[in-house]
Amino acid sequence: MEEVIWVEVLSRHRDVATRHRCTGAEIRIGRGYDNDVVIDDAHVARAHVRIARDEDGALFAEDLGSANGMFTDRGRKRLRRIRLDGESVFRIGNTMLRVREAGHPVAPERPFKRNLHRWTLAGVLGATALAIEIAWLWLSETGEPKLTHYVSPLFISSLLVLAWTAGWSILSRIFAGEARFERHLVIALAGLLAYSLYDEIAAFAAYSLSSYTIASHQGVASWILLAGASFFHLRAIGPSRLKLKAAAVAALAAAVIILQALNQSEIQETFGQEAALRRLMPPMLRLAPVKDTAAFAQDVEALRRTLDRDRREPPSQPVLGSLFAVDQD
């Protein structure tokens, strides 16, 4: 029986674009119609490469003297001859090629399964986020309760989650070949849930502990959550080069956070600082100790010293100046 060898032309994402069934001791690849595999790539020579077996019976690719040469997948060094193991990819012109024998192992058959568990998870996450939002809206309700007070924000956030998920699904479809909608939905809902939990916990902590570190970093936290979600979305699209993806997402988030912090400090510089606690809670939730007036007066005395220092500074100093200014005192 004649040996069958498959020559696969890969897409940029290393998916198989076309597959050519070849027989014979030697396979010739190039742009000319006298080849076994014809490649429509202007940077490929008329007769570019030949596939054959060496003395050990292993497959190799050999450059037939093309102008542009032959390279390994991501290699920059021009090679005359490359050994092929069924996994390695080589490049001629702009075309990626892979060669496999008939005996190349394939993964076992994957049983048909519905992604029911993902939909369930998405349902649970969505319902929890919804419940938290509704509870929070109800605890903030101080006027006549109206259905639209609850429905409108929930509708808008659902719409946003859907749009976000759809965006990632489209990217997924483009780069991974399948939409993976339910996977992206789970990630988006988990992100939303984390954010609303954080939001509420921050509000409670600010009051109970009389500490504003959590509440005042809300911007930072939301960007970190967004970056985290984006990373998982990227991972869902393709598991390759995770470190690079993480680094890119982290760098982007860091840039946004720095920009926001700069903007915040500029606003504070111009408009002054407001009281940090925006929302009171029921007094029974207070955990922080009660100070006496003398201790409070001491804290306020420190405030006075800061203001006396502010007094000596020229009005509305530019932000960068204040960031890098050397303290004169």
Add this chain to the structure above:
Amino acid sequence: MTPVRTRLPVLLRGPLVAAAVLIACPPEPAPAQPVPSVPPLAAVSSAAERIYDSARPRLLQIRTLLAAAGRQSSIGSGFLVSRDGLALTNYHVVSQFALEPANYRLEYTMADSTRGALELLAIDLANDLAVVRLDRGSDMFFELDERGPDTPLAKGERLYSMGNPLNLGFTIVEGTFNGLVDNSYIERVLFSGAINPGMSGGPAVTAQGRVAGINVAKRTDGELVSFLVPARFAAALLDRARDVAAPSATELRAEIGRQLTIWQASLYKAVAEIELRISAFGPYEAAESAAPWFTCWARTNAGQAPEPRAVINTTTCHSDTRLFISGDLSTGMIQLHHSHYRSVDLNAFQFAAFISQNDRPPWMGGWRSKWYTRQRCHEDFVAVSHADPHPPLRLVWCARAYREFEGLFDVSVVAVTQDRSDEALVSRLAMQAVTHENAIALTNRFLDALRWKK
């Protein structure tokens, strides 16, 4: 009350304050309505005729000119009070020059159209007075009537106010003396006569031609309700101004700061010496000042429809101690505000959210960085005593400093009682242009009076 000058100063915030307007005059003339001529009637107002005739060479129009453009930026009046060319006017007429002598200069115009330069010698911020010196002497000048509050003029006695309203020419206005303004921290004569913008700093004289007061302000929410600075304050300032050299720009600024500090010290001393009036607010009681120069108003949301889910009863008191510093800075007020919140059908969380929505933390605004530093706040849970009779409080202290006036701050304090989930008292105390020590002292006094009802 508000002084009378060209640019009307920003009125007090809040609907509760009936404002008086400073009377200096806008440069833009309003179109005059033609008045049909009336045949002259002999001796209708011979006193006014006689008084104006003798006052005419002693009256001045005082203009503040933008130095670079040589154009007027505000107009007021003044009058001669000494042979060597000293004249009196309002501080608010010359405030632009007092604060920025590099950008402005002062000029006088007399009834006979002679003009000349003015030097600013002395100011009295609290009484809104200034002494200027003309570039020449004058044989004719006004005598001051230095009577104190113990020997006042008779109520109803005729006074003649003079000045140059709205840059239309010197006028004389008849009106009546109506004693000192009741319940006022700043001593002012109530004059029932028409004072108009531009007449600020002009004299109001008795039938004998002696100056009883200096035109300063009027109320815009009434008719012929005008105010004069009693002449004895002018006499005191004049004594200080004789034989002094014109102060430099830095000296003037320092003087304004010094006077503001002194003024503030005596105001807070007066507040401290006057007892507190304790009022009940639901289960709590809190203090208001019993000083007569605090005006208090109350309001409630109980009558609103649909019925509010928490009832708020609010009392607001403010002192009538506003001091004009410049067209964009009036200061010196004390405001006190108690709101009693009681939940009708809100749960503990909703009630807390309701208070947060209706009683925002102090926010004094940060856009006027010319006068103020940025606002800074400190907040915590505080209790005056850990047992009865003081409830625990959520206390926020926000302050900003005056750039020009060393040691002075605007301070705003908010206390919210933290002992019940369906009832609370929110007390706010706002103090303008106050030293840190005075602010702490007054705050402590008010916090100490915030108690559970016995």
